[in-house]
Amino acid sequence: MNARIIPPELVAAFDEEIRRLHARVSGVIGCVLATTDGRRVSAVVGNEADPQRVAAMVGSIVALGETIGREVMIGRTQFVAVSAVGGMILLQRVPAKRDLLVVGTLARHNTNLGILLHETGIAAEAAGAVLDEWLGRNGPPS
Amino acid sequence: MSEELKLVFAGSMGAGKTTAIRAISEIAPITTEASNTDHTEFDKEETTVAMDYGEITLATGEKLRLYGTPGQARFGFMWPILAAGALGAIILIDNSRPDPLADLEVYLGAFRPLADAGAAVVGVGRMDRYPQPSLEAYAERLGELDIVVPVMPTDVRRRDDVLEVLEVLLQQIEATCGDGTIGEDTGADRGAPGVVL
Numbered sequence: 001m002n003a004r005i006i007p008p009e010l011v012a013a014f015d016e017e018i019r020r021l022h023a024r025v026s027g028v029i030g031c032v033l034a035t036t037d038g039r040r041v042s043a044v045v046g047n048e049a050d051p052q053r054v055a056a057m058v059g060s061i062v063a064l065g066e067t068i069g070r071e072v073m074i075g076r077t078q079f080v081a082v083s084a085v086g087g088m089i090l091l092q093r094v095p096a097k098r099d100l101l102v103v104g105t106l107a108r109h110n111t112n113l114g115i116l117l118h119e120t121g122i123a124a125e126a127a128g129a130v131l132d133e134w135l136g137r138n139g140p141p142s
Numbered sequence: 143m144s145e146e147l148k149l150v151f152a153g154s155m156g157a158g159k160t161t162a163i164r165a166i167s168e169i170a171p172i173t174t175e176a177s178n179t180d181h182t183e184f185d186k187e188e189t190t191v192a193m194d195y196g197e198i199t200l201a202t203g204e205k206l207r208l209y210g211t212p213g214q215a216r217f218g219f220m221w222p223i224l225a226a227g228a229l230g231a232i233i234l235i236d237n238s239r240p241d242p243l244a245d246l247e248v249y250l251g252a253f254r255p256l257a258d259a260g261a262a263v264v265g266v267g268r269m270d271r272y273p274q275p276s277l278e279a280y281a282e283r284l285g286e287l288d289i290v291v292p293v294m295p296t297d298v299r300r301r302d303d304v305l306e307v308l309e310v311l312l313q314q315i316e317a318t319c320g321d322g323t324i325g326e327d328t329g330a331d332r333g334a335p336g337v338v339l
């Protein structure tokens with residue numbers, strides 16, 4: 001799939017899922033949907049962070065997380081979390097027929113990690129369903 | 143304890159950084175490849191998004207740690223992370239790209255401290271099918287940039303080619319170390335401080 005030619009209806013559906021995630025969780029600062037090779041697809045960011053730069057980093061960090069998971073033989077990586085003094089970011093691959101997308105959620109430090117994980121997972125599954133439905137209608141992406 | 147030296151492979155997407163490390167690494171390389179969603183940048187299925195890693199041991203017993211960078215500019219944040227502590231850089235340029243000399247400037251600029259110290263080599267790929275720009279054109283552009291590093295044609299699929307580039311880089315590093323001993327100078331003077339235990 002070439003992110004430059006993601007059809008508008010697909011982008012709109014992804015935008016909706018990202019907006020819902022952003023609205024659902026108290027303490028969320030921003031949400032981003034990125035391709036696994038680090039390109040921004042959809043984002044709602046409430047601070048000065050550059051969504052495109054964040055998308056690139058999301059791709060790198062998820063790949064590193066999965067790589068170290070394989071290296072130490074602990075099985076498939078479920079999510080990657082970064083905890084900092086001022087907040088946390090949770091990264092989760094979108095479950096779909098093709099591993100093309102990752103969801104990242106940035107939240108304040110007092111956000112409940114379990115809730116954040118649960119809600120990010122729901123958004124990832126929803127984005128995956130959107131992608132799979134589109135792939136089913138349009139065949140393999142170019 | 144034998145010394146371990148760090149080298150970085152840099153260059154545009156599709157220039158062959160992952161292939162080069164695969165060609166010479168004596169361990170199964172660590173890769174971080176993801177599906178490529180931008181076939182306008184380069185038409186291949188997967189692309190490196192964080193780093194590659196491989197190792198090779200020299201006849202002297204020194205182990206080289208080989209780090210490959212992701213090529214796209216959006217991953218530029220990874221370049222200084224991977225360059226930290228590196229003694230040298232192999233810059234791979236794909237001569238089939240629209241403006242290889244501009245690529246040269248981008249990647250030498252990103253690793254300028256190493257290039258200024260002469261601890262870099264430029265390997266130009268796909269010259270058999272894309273002979274222009276010529277090696278003379280590369281040398282001319284390097285002169286304009288006031289950088290003195292070797293430029294050589296390189297087929298990263300050929301282990302011997304990659305080893306030859308590596309050999310030239312090690313000679314360059316030895317020359318810049320001053321006393322002919324790889325690893326004694328950790329690169330602090332060129333802004334890439336390294337630690338050799």
